[in-house]
Amino acid sequence: MTIQPEAGPYGPSRSAPAEPFTHPAFFYRGAADYLAGTTRFVRDGLAAGEPVAVAVPRGNLELIRGELGEDAAEVSLLDMGEAGRNPGRIIANVLRAFADLHPDVHVRIIGEPIWPGRSAAEYPACLQHEALINAAFAGRDVTILCPYDLDGLDPAVIKDAERTHPVLMDGSGTRPSPGYALESVLRECNVPLPAPPGAAAMSYGDGFCDDPLGRARAFAVEHAARIGLAGERLEDLRLVASELAANSLDHGGGSGSLRIWSEDGQVVMSVSDAGHITDRLAGRHPADPRQLGSRGLLVTHLLGDLVRVHTGPQGTTIRVHFDVGGPAGA
Structure with a gap:
């Protein structure tokens, strides 16, 4: 990004033929x-x-x-x-x-x-x-x-x-x-995001089970509720689990794995598949009502209290944190 020497204290002068964005x-x-x-x-x-x-x-x-x-x-x-x-x-x-x-x-x-x-x-x-x-x-x-x-x-x-x-x-x-x-x-x-050894885990898609989305949702909700997530936050987790599992089926090689555990007063859910996210701003573009296809990663960012992503040619892991007893603030 070009930095112009004539930039003022809060951005480029209006006469400078410069990159208009300043940060x-x-x-x-x-x-x-x-x-x-x-x-x-x-x-x-x-x-x-x-x-x-x-x-x-x-x-x-x-x-x-x-x-x-x-x-x-x-x-x-x-x-x-x-x-x-x-x-x-x-x-x-x-x-x-x-x-x-x-x-x-x-x-x-x-x-x-x-x-x-x-x-x-x-x-x-x-x-x-x-x-x-x-x-x-x-x-x-x-x-x-x-x-x-x-x-x-x-x-x-x-x-x-x-x-x-x-x-x-x-x-x-x-x-x-x-x-x-x-x-x-x-x-x-962009660092690996391994789940802890004690995390509950399941696989879905490509013959692992019938109704993979339903089973992924049910698995996530059951284990999150045991940890203490409830009410609207549990419904948020249900939606995120469904969106991320659907992304795995549609764009991640047709299957994936879901893990869930408790950490520092939060429910943490991790979804991994064989997909590779090439858009560095994926999930950070505002929703266009005319857009076709999944908005799963945007929904995940809006509903999660913290989201981390690791992606590469070998696959993608998306980790989502939900505060137990607290709103997302989206």
Whole structure:
């Protein structure tokens, strides 16, 4: 992605014949620093007549709302802790959902998907999401500013932000990132996802059983209910199991395997088959009502609390986490 030397603090100058999409990481320390950078970004956009959205964790959202005062009414405000609970749904359900409403003007979005308190299990999905933003918005007239808390986040997370953002910004100004490495990050995020030895398992399709979808659904629901998943969340798991099993039958060689287990207060379901996902943004494209065929991976991202994918020529594994007793927030 080309970085133009004449880029301003929040994106390219309007006269620069540059890649219109910009994706700066904003490094800050403390609330005052955070508010100075984010509210300037918002107010500059409003002054230019540009649509602006802010998707950050609730505490930071309230700080920004209070600092903006009456200007907050002109901004789309979202709690990223809910909307981005699963990082895999942010591109389609938050960023594209807003940007696609305004196809003919420059759009500004603050997106904060990584904050102190994100779990070790969630972080690789957050890292992959930040890298994929660059592929999802290439060529779009959009600026997505991503705040990073220098005091609250591990230094390794800050180094990763330099690898996933072409532009870096802090109190001293804006500069191209010397560490930007999109392809390297995406390769590192595509890691095998083995199930633990005690996981319940079943196979479906290609003669393993009659009614493979029904049996996969029943198996998943039975074991998830034993672990403690109930109500709407159990129905969400039922739908995801059905969609992923259908993908295996249609696109994964006609058969697959399903595993399910309990981990850290969650039900974890893993589906593996012989398919190979070649679209790096699969499951992250907004749904087109005219689209034919399965939307199983998009549904999975919208309903799961965390989704991880490993894919290659030898097959694909999709792992979905569901909080026991908690909503997905989709």
